[in-house]
Amino acid sequence: MTDQQKKLVEANLTVGFVAKRSGVKVSALHFYETKGLIRSWRNNGNQRRYKPDVLRRVAVIKAAQAMGITLEEIKQTLATLPDKRTPTKEDWSALSKNWQAQLDERIAFMQRLRDRVDGCIGCGCLSMTKCPIYNKDDYLGDTQSGAVLLNNSQE
Amino acid sequence: MTDQQKKLVEANLTVGFVAKRSGVKVSALHFYETKGLIRSWRNNGNQRRYKPDVLRRVAVIKAAQAMGITLEEIKQTLATLPDKRTPTKEDWSALSKNWQAQLDERIAFMQRLRDRVDGCIGCGCLSMTKCPIYNKDDYLGDTQSGAVLLNNSQE
DNA sequence: GGTTGACCTCAATCATACTTGAGGTTTTAT
DNA sequence: ATAAAACCTCAAGTATGATTGAGGTCAACC
Numbered sequence: 001m002t003d004q005q006k007k008l009v010e011a012n013l014t015v016g017f018v019a020k021r022s023g024v025k026v027s028a029l030h031f032y033e034t035k036g037l038i039r040s041w042r043n044n045g046n047q048r049r050y051k052p053d054v055l056r057r058v059a060v061i062k063a064a065q066a067m068g069i070t071l072e073e074i075k076q077t078l079a080t081l082p083d084k085r086t087p088t089k090e091d092w093s094a095l096s097k098n099w100q101a102q103l104d105e106r107i108a109f110m111q112r113l114r115d116r117v118d119g120c121i122g123c124g125c126l127s128m129t130k131c132p133i134y135n136k137d138d139y140l141g142d143t144q145s146g147a148v149l150l151n152n153s154q155e
Numbered sequence: 156m157t158d159q160q161k162k163l164v165e166a167n168l169t170v171g172f173v174a175k176r177s178g179v180k181v182s183a184l185h186f187y188e189t190k191g192l193i194r195s196w197r198n199n200g201n202q203r204r205y206k207p208d209v210l211r212r213v214a215v216i217k218a219a220q221a222m223g224i225t226l227e228e229i230k231q232t233l234a235t236l237p238d239k240r241t242p243t244k245e246d247w248s249a250l251s252k253n254w255q256a257q258l259d260e261r262i263a264f265m266q267r268l269r270d271r272v273d274g275c276i277g278c279g280c281l282s283m284t285k286c287p288i289y290n291k292d293d294y295l296g297d298t299q300s301g302a303v304l305l306n307n308s309q310e
Numbered sequence: 311g312g313t314t315g316a317c318c319t320c321a322a323t324c325a326t327a328c329t330t331g332a333g334g335t336t337t338t339a340t
Numbered sequence: 341a342t343a344a345a346a347c348c349t350c351a352a353g354t355a356t357g358a359t360t361g362a363g364g365t366c367a368a369c370c
Contacts, residue, residue: 016346026347027329035327045336047347067265068223071327103269107262110222114258171316181317182359190357200366202317226357 013050015040022058029058037061037075053086060095067103168205170195177213184213192216192230208241215250222258 019026032038033048038057040048057078064074077098081087174181187193188203193212195203212233219229232253236242 014346025329028327030349031328043336045347046349047336065327100269103265107265107269110258110262110265114255114262169316180359183357185319186358198366200317202366220357 011052012043013052013054015048015050018050018054018058022055022062024058024062032058032061032071035071035075037071037078051086056087056092060092060099064099067099067106069099069102166207167198168207168209170203170205173205173209173213177210177217179213179217187213187216187226190226190230192226192233206241211242211247215247215254219254222254222261224254224257 013021015026015029019029022029029038029048033040038050038054038061040050040054043049060078061071061074064077065071077095080098081091081095168176170181170184174184177184184193184203188195193205193209193216195205195209198204215233216226216229219232220226232250235253236246236250
């Protein structure tokens, strides 16, 4: 068993170790803690110690961020994990499904967007009086003030 | 012809009109101008006036932002538009293709990410000694320090 | 010709997501 | 036992993408 594996099994991870292993800086771990995304306890000398599952949490945080999800939203979702016990396979699985659904939505949004970009921005209608970009009337109805390309999806 | 259409054809758009039509605030238009994303000239009273194609530019800016592209990158791409003449259908079309390619990349990235999330975060390997999240060795090679889930794509 | 709305500049503020640095303590290794 | 490495807190700084407000000017309408 390597030193690192020993550390993992002994299950009292230092902030430096977690930082290296998860690929985020110590300062980011502090930051996530102040924001309530991860937790630690302190040893006698006031230094942070982590349970190994913090690594999974950080991996999830990074994956979610790469999907364009804000820390606040991530916090909300992580809050659905059990508080008292270490999350199980099923807990993480449920969470994963949640992310997947969001990702599917985002992908669909992007695809709609791509089609829209193709159909509208790439179109030839620079004629001022016909292009939906310039003319709200045949595009978004009269409640809006025109050329609002995106607001009928999420965001 | 409506008043708005008249305004468009006369082609001296005020900042307020552009704001309403494009769905962004006047302050955002000022901001885009300081960042070099749009342009205006001034009338005798020092007020901004815009050419109608600014509406298309703003629509493009918003669409690109929704794709997750930064203003800086958008600026770079808009810079490929002709400087002297009003952009033609072909100019916008080329730009659109550029966005489309980026969007396709991002969608692909998201899909890879979703698969990864599914396969890894949702997996059952909480065993510390086997999971790629906890164990770099069989996952990313030895140059990195493990659990870096995403860095082998863009970003 | 005056009032109202639209416009001007510039500095400050906001939100998100962190990083950096100062000044000091703890842990680890020799 | 001591020096280096790692850790601590807290305030300030950075970047992006804007918004808000103060103080003042310009334009449109009656």
